[in-house]
Amino acid sequence: MEFKSPALDKLVGELQKLPGIGSKTAERLAHHILRLSREDALQMAKAIEAVKETVTYCKRCYNFAEGELCSICDDSSRDTGKICVVEQARDLAAIEKSGSYDGIYHVLLGALAPLDGIEPENLTLDGLLKRVKVEEVAEVIIATNPSFEGEGTALYLREMLLEVEGLRLTRIARGMPSGSQFEHVGRNIVSDAFEGRREMS
Ligand SMILES: [Zn+2]
Known part of the structure; x- marks a missing residue:
């Protein structure tokens, strides 16, 4: 029974x-x-x-954190002149695992998807713009996923950040098959994508 x-x-x-x-x-x-x-x-x-x-969100970059700042923002050996923008903390984790990046991050907590009701105000875009204006940032590397939503978000970021004077704006290379996500690709591919990043401005 x-x-x-x-x-x-x-x-x-x-x-x-x-x-x-x-x-x-x-x-x-x-x-x-x-x-x-x-x-x-x-x-x-x-x-x-x-x-x-x-576990909450880092007040600065929206990575997961135990306390005010995440372990990366809290690490004084990181290059604070570079901000890598990712969709989710799991993308950040995959990039960290590749060991190919020494800057800091900004986690958007998603990607723009107007058809699913995910608009700019639902992401942490305001926080990013504020950081870029207040912190001494030389380069923003856009590392959203190479999906339809990720590419749309990259274009939106470009529009938003183009007005910031003296900022280098780059997009990681398309080394990865379209639609793939960081967490599913190997270390070398992530590393190549960073090496081959191109100017967006
Ligand atoms: Zn942080």
Whole structure:
């Protein structure tokens, strides 16, 4: 006989909200959690709680941070004259893993997608413009994804930043297959994309 439980159904529903998790996988995971010891299961729940309580956005670049600034903004060895603009913190993480960039970042928290209701005011564009005007920034490297939305966002950034005097504006090279994302391509490809960046202004 099949086991019915509103609590289990609720857990399946929550797991299904995760990306790439369909109903079958959610059920499998829920049953796995059910079989864990009480201690192990609660440890998992507490980890979710802790990450939501301690991790926020960096006040400066919108990367994830524990405290005011993220570990990159807090690192005095980084070249603060270069800001690399990415869509998401996971893109930043992929670039960091490649070890090919020593500047700082700005995370947009998305890409423009007017058809999905993602307009300029939904991204951290104001924060970026303010930084470029206030901080001593020599170059902004636009590293949005080579997707339809990412390219549209790059063009919008170009319009927005072109007015800033003396700023070098570059776009990472199209070394990556169109539609691919940083997190899915190798280290060398990310590194080549930075090396081959071109002027946008
Ligand atoms: Zn930061």
